[in-house]
Amino acid sequence: MSIRAEYxxxxxxVPMPYIRSKTKIVDDSSDLPIWGFDGSSTNQAPGxxxxxxxxxxFSCPDPIRGGDDVLVLCEVLLPDGEMTPHxxxxxxxxxxxxxxxxxxxxxxxxxxEYTFFMDGRPLGWPVEGFPAxxxxxxxxxxxxxxxxRDIVEAHTKACMDAGLAISGTNAEVMLGQWEFQxxxxxxxxxxxxxxxxxxxxxxxxxxFGVDASVAAKPIKGDWNGAGAHTNFSxxxxxxxxxxxxTACESLGAEGKPAEHIAGYGLGSEERLTGExxxxxxxxxxxxxxxxxxxxxxxxxxxxxxxxxxxxxRPNANMDPYVVTRLITNTCCSxxx
Numbered sequence: 001m002s003i004r005a006e007y008x009x010x011x012x013x014v015p016m017p018y019i020r021s022k023t024k025i026v027d028d029s030s031d032l033p034i035w036g037f038d039g040s041s042t043n044q045a046p047g048x049x050x051x052x053x054x055x056x057x058f059s060c061p062d063p064i065r066g067g068d069d070v071l072v073l074c075e076v077l078l079p080d081g082e083m084t085p086h087x088x089x090x091x092x093x094x095x096x097x098x099x100x101x102x103x104x105x106x107x108x109x110x111x112x113e114y115t116f117f118m119d120g121r122p123l124g125w126p127v128e129g130f131p132a133x134x135x136x137x138x139x140x141x142x143x144x145x146x147x148x149r150d151i152v153e154a155h156t157k158a159c160m161d162a163g164l165a166i167s168g169t170n171a172e173v174m175l176g177q178w179e180f181q182x183x184x185x186x187x188x189x190x191x192x193x194x195x196x197x198x199x200x201x202x203x204x205x206x207x208f209g210v211d212a213s214v215a216a217k218p219i220k221g222d223w224n225g226a227g228a229h230t231n232f233s234x235x236x237x238x239x240x241x242x243x244x245x246t247a248c249e250s251l252g253a254e255g256k257p258a259e260h261i262a263g264y265g266l267g268s269e270e271r272l273t274g275e276x277x278x279x280x281x282x283x284x285x286x287x288x289x290x291x292x293x294x295x296x297x298x299x300x301x302x303x304x305x306x307x308x309x310x311x312x313r314p315n316a317n318m319d320p321y322v323v324t325r326l327i328t329n330t331c332c333s334x335x336x
Contacts, residue, residue, distance in 0.1 A: 002027060004069040006062060007035055007054050008199050009076055011042035012088040015266050016317055018042075019199050029070045032056040036079070044076060044088055052086060053077040058192040063161035064203060071162065073196055091191070094321040098187040101332035107308075108190040108324055109167065109183030109231040113316045114201065115176055115218040116148045117211040122176035122219065123147040131175045134224065138173045147176045148210070155197075155204045156180065162200065164193050173224040173276075183231065187328045191320035194228075216267030216315035225271030225278070226316035232327050233308035236335050241305040243335055248286040248295050248309060250334035251327075257284040257294070260330070263322045265315030272313060279312070 008021040020042055024035055039045025039052035054074035062069040076086040085092035098106070116123035124147025125131050136145045152169055159166040159180070168181045180201075182193045198214070205212040217225040236243040251260065261268050261281055272281035277291040286295035286309075288302045294313055301307035314323050 001068070003029060003067070004062070004065060005029070005032060005059075005072050006065075006070070007056070007072050007074055008196070009037075009054055009074045010088070010090075010195065010319075012039075012044035012086075014043070017088070017319075019195070019202060021199065024072075029059065029068065032059060032070075032072055034077075035074075039076075039086075044086060051079045053079050055083070057091065058189075058196065060162040060164065060196065063158040063200070071196060071199070073192055073199075090319050090321040090325075091188070094191060094325040095188055097325045097329045101328055101336075102186070104332050104335060105235040106187050106328050106332060107184040107233050108187060108327075109181060109308075110190055110194055110320060110323075111179055111181050111227070111229040111231070112194060112197065112214075113172055113177060113179045113226040113228065115174070115213045115215065115226055116151065116178070116205065117176070117213055117218075118209070122174070123210060124176045133222075134173050134175075137171060137175045137177070139170050145175075146171055148178065151205055151208050151210060151212075152178050152180075154207075155201050158200045158204055159197050162196065164197055164200075165190075166197065172226075174219065177218075177224065177226060184233075187324045188321075191324050194320040214316040216265060216317055217270035220270075224276045225267070227271065227278075227312065228265070228314040228316050228318050228320075228323070230311045230314050230323055230327065231308050232311065232331065234332060234335055237306070237308060239306050241302075244297060244301065244307065244309060246334055247331040248297070250330050251295055251311070252284045252286065253330075253334075256330055260311075260326050261313060263319075263326050264313050265318035265323075267315050267317065268313070271315055277312075281313070 035054040040047040040050035058073040078084040268281040274280040279294045285293045287293040288297045289299040296310040
């Protein structure tokens with residue numbers, strides 16, 4: 001019996017790529033062949049040499065269509081017959097770094113923030129002016145404090161039905177802003193699942209006539225930005241506080257802060273201002289229970305003398321393959 005396989009990939013639009021998808025009818029979910037697409041329509045190829053290749057790398061049940069239908073995340077390859085990664089394919093480099101350091105058992109949990117928009121303004125905001133100042137919205141309850149819970153619940157159920165490692169959701173500091181968490185899973189899988197969860201977020205929001213934005217600073221002024229706080233540990237860090245400090249020091253080593261900020265998404269200068277629970281984009285610090293630091297060591301980690309760290313710098317629009325590659329490479333090379 002034939003099923004629908006929704007092939008999903010990340011395009012080449014700059015400065016922010018879009019998620020694209022199209023449907024292939026296959027005999028069953030074990031038959032997921034490579035496929036092709038018109039790269040000239042996705043900013044990934046010129047019109048006179050437009051073919052690009054979709055290579056399935058991660059699949060899960062399709063919670064929207066149901067039945068035996070599946071979602072298929074793909075990496076983009078060049079049509080050279082050599083499985084050469086396309087220049088926009090950031091997954092290949094992430095896999096390479098993970099393979100190098102996988103014996104250290106790196107694990108990630110990513111907190112993906114986003115903002116709902118309708119008719120050009122954040123969901124729940126008045127047609128003119130602004131809502132009440134921030135304060136009651138974070139983890140809020142009530143029709144005045146919350147906007148979009150029905151969409152969040154539908155997205156959460158979709159992620160669970162797809163078998164993703166979604167571990168929680170909450171309303172965020174700005175009205176209309178929310179967060180979901182994926183993890184803990186390894187360097188590559190957490191990135192695969194973030195992209196899949198983003199696809200489901202956009203697809204579910206589409207049914208409600210709402211746009212889900214991952215802009216780092218969706219509203220200018222005295223409003224929180226949107227981040228993707230990235231929690232990280234290795235086997236050594238889960239056993240030793242000394243390894244925790246080594247990881248923090250490695251992230252602040254010469255040249256590393258600038259390298260990481262460059263790969264942490266668009267809008268760091270607007271979001272990482274030293275206000276709204278951030279460190280400045282051009283400064284580096286780490287501290288226990290410090291949400292104004294670049295790297296936060298949770299209080300429980302300090303108490304237990306082992307655990308994980310939270311990199312608070314990645315923006316909501318970050319490419320998870322780039323972020324997890326950078327953190328794995330920097331920390332694991334220092335801990336080797």
